[in-house]
Amino acid sequence: MDRPRTMPKTTDLQATQRALEWSDLAIILAICRAQSLSGAARLLGKTHSTVFRNINAIEEKTGVRFFDRFDHGYMMTDAGRTAMDYAERIEGEFHALGLEVFGQDARLSGRLRITCPEAFAEDHAPGLVARFLAHHPDIQIDVTPGHGALDLNRREAEIAIRATRAPPETSFGRKICAFRFALYATESYLASAPDRPLAEHPFCLIEGTAPWLVPVVWKTREEGEDRAVFQCRASRAVQNAAAEGLGLTFLPCYVGDADPRLLRISDPIRNLDMELWVLTHPDLRNAARVRAMMAFLYEALGAEADLWGGLRGKTSARNFLPREAT
Numbered sequence: 001m002d003r004p005r006t007m008p009k010t011t012d013l014q015a016t017q018r019a020l021e022w023s024d025l026a027i028i029l030a031i032c033r034a035q036s037l038s039g040a041a042r043l044l045g046k047t048h049s050t051v052f053r054n055i056n057a058i059e060e061k062t063g064v065r066f067f068d069r070f071d072h073g074y075m076m077t078d079a080g081r082t083a084m085d086y087a088e089r090i091e092g093e094f095h096a097l098g099l100e101v102f103g104q105d106a107r108l109s110g111r112l113r114i115t116c117p118e119a120f121a122e123d124h125a126p127g128l129v130a131r132f133l134a135h136h137p138d139i140q141i142d143v144t145p146g147h148g149a150l151d152l153n154r155r156e157a158e159i160a161i162r163a164t165r166a167p168p169e170t171s172f173g174r175k176i177c178a179f180r181f182a183l184y185a186t187e188s189y190l191a192s193a194p195d196r197p198l199a200e201h202p203f204c205l206i207e208g209t210a211p212w213l214v215p216v217v218w219k220t221r222e223e224g225e226d227r228a229v230f231q232c233r234a235s236r237a238v239q240n241a242a243a244e245g246l247g248l249t250f251l252p253c254y255v256g257d258a259d260p261r262l263l264r265i266s267d268p269i270r271n272l273d274m275e276l277w278v279l280t281h282p283d284l285r286n287a288a289r290v291r292a293m294m295a296f297l298y299e300a301l302g303a304e305a306d307l308w309g310g311l312r313g314k315t316s317a318r319n320f321l322p323r324e325a326t
Contacts, residue, residue, distance in 0.1 A: 022090075024058045028066055029087040031055060032080060036073040108288050109138035116161035118235045119255045121145035132296050139289050158281075158290055161297065163252070163274045173279035174298055177305035180268035182313070183320055184256040187263055189245040190318065198320050202229040202247030204238045213250065216271050216321065248320075253310030266321040268310040276301060276308050 030040035031051070041051045059065055066080035076084065116125060121143050129141045144157055160171070163179040185201075193201065199218055203210075210224030218224040230241040235255070242249035243261040250269065256262050278297045284290045306312050 019061045020058070024054075024062075025083065025087040025090060027051065027054045027058060028080065028083045029091065031067060031074050032076055032084040032087075035075065107138075108136055108292060110289055111140045111142060112159065112289050112293060113142045113144065113157040114159045114161065114293070115144040115146060115157040117163065117252070118145040119239070119252070120161065122236070123255075123258070128297070128300055131300070132293060136289070136292060139292075158284055158287075159293055159297070160277075160279045161301075162277050162279060164277060165274055167277050167279055170282070171279040172282040172285045173277055173294070176276040176278060176298065176301045176308070178309040179274040179276040180253050180308075180310035181250050181272040182253050182256060182264050182268050182310060182315070183248055183250050183266040184242060184259070184262040185248045185265055186243060186245045186261060189247065190263065190265070192245075198248075199223070199227070201227065203227050204230040204241040204246050204249040206235055206238050207231045207233050209250075212272060216269055252308075253313055254307045257307075257310070257313030263316045264313050265316050266319055267315050269321065 026044065027040070030043040031037065034040040034043055037048050037051050037055075041048045044051065046054075055067065064079050065077055066083055067074040068077055114125070122145070125143045129143070133139065133141065160173075167173065203213075203217075203224070205224075205228045210218070210228060211221045213224055214221055218227070230238065230246050232238050232241070235251075238249055239251060239255060239259065239262075242251075243259065248265070249256075250272070251262075253264075253268060256264055278294055278301065280290055280294060285294070301308070
């Protein structure tokens with residue numbers, strides 16, 4: 001544990017309150033959430049040394065110790081917990097203000113942030129954006145790829161394209177169509193393992209998805225983890241690993257069916273069925289550019305429902321799953 005620093009003495013509460021600024025609360029909140037300087041630095045987009053100087057300066061000027069320093073990280077004091085509570089309430093009010101103001105914007109101009117799956121961002125988003133901007137040239141589009149649930153409440157994105165079974169109750173939007181997955185492998189890999197039982201094949205997986213194939217392929221998550229010869233958070237990396245012949249994988253049908261290097265070796269897997277949704281925060285649904293993009297996506301994505309639902313691809317003669325599992 002670091003040696004405690006001597007904090008300035010003060011009995012003037014009002015002076016302390018004046019000394020604590022809005023920007024200070026952001027520093028304190030980030031450290032509270034990350035419980036480390038390096039984690040807070042990532043959240044804030046700053047360097048470790050900058051955050052270190054920031055929190056030391058805040059504690060020096062206020063005369064309040066917000067954190068105890070340990071080798072394993074920064075732990076909140078009672079003052080730190082109080083500061084976090086206030087900071088989170090202020091943050092919530094700030095985001096609510098942004099949502100309300102944005103939601104009243106009637107202009108078909110400005111910046112719009114969309115989050116969508118990685119492969120969709122690479123293969124489909126550019127074309128869709130080009131078609132949309134041909135009619136709305138004063139709007140700028142930022143696309144954030146990823147499968148995580150970006151917080152629409154925090155304005156990390158205004159629109160989310162998501163495959164899910166249950167969209168958040170705090171969101172507004174529309175279900176487009178079914179969204180399905182199937183098993184894939186290369187022809188050369190299949191030729192090298194003609195009679196191997198499905199559960200004994202090596203698999204390329206997105207990190208954390210082994211349980212998805214229980215009990216369709218494996219009896220337990222541990223069995224699936226043992227068969228995973230390649231895992232990565234990036235779905236494209238997993239797709240490319242399977243295309244290199246490392247083993248089997250499961251992919252969204254719209255991804256696997258479009259890859260000429262891969263064969264679909266199962267019908268869509270019923271256990272993995274999801275739905276494709278276009279979502280926004282309820283307070284943003286009347287903002288002109290959000291409303292225009294949502295209407296466009298409803299139509300454009302709906303027109304290709306057979307792609308997202310796995311109806312365009314054909315399963316190879318060797319189907320690795322029994323019909324009752326698909």
